[in-house]
Amino acid sequence: MTDSRPAASHTTLGTAFVLLWCTGYIAGKLMVAHAAPMTALVWRFGVAGLVFAALALAARAPWGNARSVLHSAVTGVLMLALQFGGVYLALSWDASAGVAALVIGTMPMVVAVLAVAGGDERLAPVQWAGLLLGVAGVALVVADRIDGTTEWAAWLALLAGLAGISFGTVYQKRHASQGDLRAGLAVQNLAATAVLLPGALWLEGFRFAHASGFYLPMLWTVVVNSLGGFALLFVLIRRGAATRVAALFFLMPPVTALFGSWTLGEHLTALKLGGFALAAVGVWLVTRPTSHAAR
Template sequence: MKEHAWTKAMPGVFVMLWSTGFIGAKYGLPYAEPFTFLVMRFIIVIALLGVVVGIFRAKFPSDPKLWLHLAVSGLLVHAVYLGGVFAAIRLGVPSGLTALVAGLQPLLTAAVVGPLLGEKVGPRQWGGLALGLIGVAMVLSTRLTGVRFDGFGWDGMAFAVAALLAITCGTLYQKRYCTGMDLRTGTLIQYLAALAVVGPAALATETMVVQWTLPFVLALGWLVLVLSLGAISLLMTLIRLGEAAKVASFFYLVPPMTALLAWALFDEVLTPLALGGMVATALGVALVVRK
């Protein structure tokens, strides 16, 4: 009974934890460059996972193909997605617009799950996905008011689109090839692969100077423990247990939840339009996941 209750609660917990990632980034990015921030985050996560693997003597995959699949999944979900989001914002793309681009993931996932995974997306699911996207747009439209859209170039938008494609392909790839992984060793392999790409990128493009302030330390600790370990483990578990289109639909709830957190922490205004968008988003996700 307890396990069943936890399974039902996992999507809500995942949305809450994943949403705090944007808040943590807002606190920490003023004190470190994006790729440098990710490198430090990955190194600490790898060290902690190494300790966990050693204590529990978790077994690494015996099949070399699974190692390769885990590396590809890690590159997509951790390196390209996070790197793309951070790079887009650094190049001037408004964070709200970046989130809106990433918010296309459920629709993109639904469009390709049939041919790739043999999952059926019916008219009700398509309607829910469309309603969720409208809700996300309503929430973010109020946060983009007054933003000039000519303040960034195609390079910034290219990074945002790359992030969208990476998280979409990463979740689909994880569902198809990596559902049998041990969460401890599998996640360790994924982060090692991500570090192998983000590390050289940071060395080549950034100064790698960090201002060790209390906000940065707290943000880094939160992103390591809550996001990189907690939320990612929940995402991998949800992918293993659920259909790809349904799991992707939960990402629609992230921008509204982030807006609520920003309202609570930073006194950002919540307009009636944004509140209506949150309701529309929740209804859309309900349509997708309802049996």
Template structure:
């Protein structure tokens, strides 16, 4: 009788563990970005992550996807959710976009996902009035959280057609990847599925990394950022995201992304002593309330 209770407890904790891990991505970027070009960093991250997954798969005797179609679907999601999303965000910041604007653009994802699902209809596409209210409140809270970051990054912290293109690419990649995985990817072991996704992302990212003229400088900060990117963000965060999409409704999973910037603000306050204003705290509360409206199960009829 204890195992099911433990399993249910883990399932309830999964979304919040995911948000906590995913929020550290911006912290990792702050440590790693000055020492490596974005595509080279991501290519090394994908390669090391695959090397970590393969022994685990071999020891655990995990089965790989059984047909080419499943390999294809996993590869598409890997290109979208790893190469497209991460590559777009890192490239946008490297090209001069501030973290506030990049977080706000990518933060449109839950609303974009809900609009698509409502347009398509069906059981998965039903977004209730309460969830719409939660999505809009969550976005308003996100706007409050990131508002203090606008115009605070100096002359290089500005939007132009190049970094806006990268940020929009990231937005559409994570949105399309979430919808595509929920629609086409059949449940399979997260370790082998993630390996296929990472391999596809590496194939796309590696040629871009080779074009970059800047070299990687293996400082202590970069090695720490790389280690956490592989072990925490990819093996932990990406695996949890895969499981959440498989188990939950796309709109509910996407709404969790609203919590990432507020959680990042709290981590930055603890790690870098970045100030938190009353407006930021209000935004965190509003975002959390909005997400709670989206993920709350409907009342039994």
């Protein structure tokens, strides 16, 4: 009889990851109301990087050779600096949250194409169907939040963010998922900080408010999202195929919509609930062990 414990473990980790990750959108929205976008990210990634570095040093964790450190740095620039920098800039340029969620929500499909094209994975037809259902679910969730006023610069920023998280996920699976968790995440966060710091200083004047409205959500993004969420993502990528892990991002807009209805008073409609159901079915089709065909 097949042991179901690995699948159950992946489901538990995946559920925890989605819940932790989605709180970051709420905290990020609160944080950028009191800080310039790149400045907010420098605070988030800089503090998280120092905490991970302290944990690695305290445990005398191995940092790896120069090549492994470089791979972790490239992953950090792609998954952290490029992804979140693109999203936060787009939001600061008046892109709606719906447009941002729709663009980033297509990430699992992009990762699947990259993984298959690169020879890393093979997907069954039912998994491709699951990816399409996931995209449809995301579209339904954010449909009533999309407008036609988004500027081209915001679209380019969002596409840059999509490229960052997509290429970063595949890159980390190939090159940066075997080292120590604490050391790897320290390098990733500090590399992202180094890339974003010049923009935060020279373009934004490192502008943020000395107020609890900034510090509290910033600490949440550090402790819950960076320390918790990215640690779980690191483990999931290490254990599973890139497409299987990426499919979890289909659930981000629906779960974020639920959190938004509870914390920000956003309206939860039947259309959103239908999109949630479609996205959940899509994730199940992509990630169920019997249909997984990674190699």
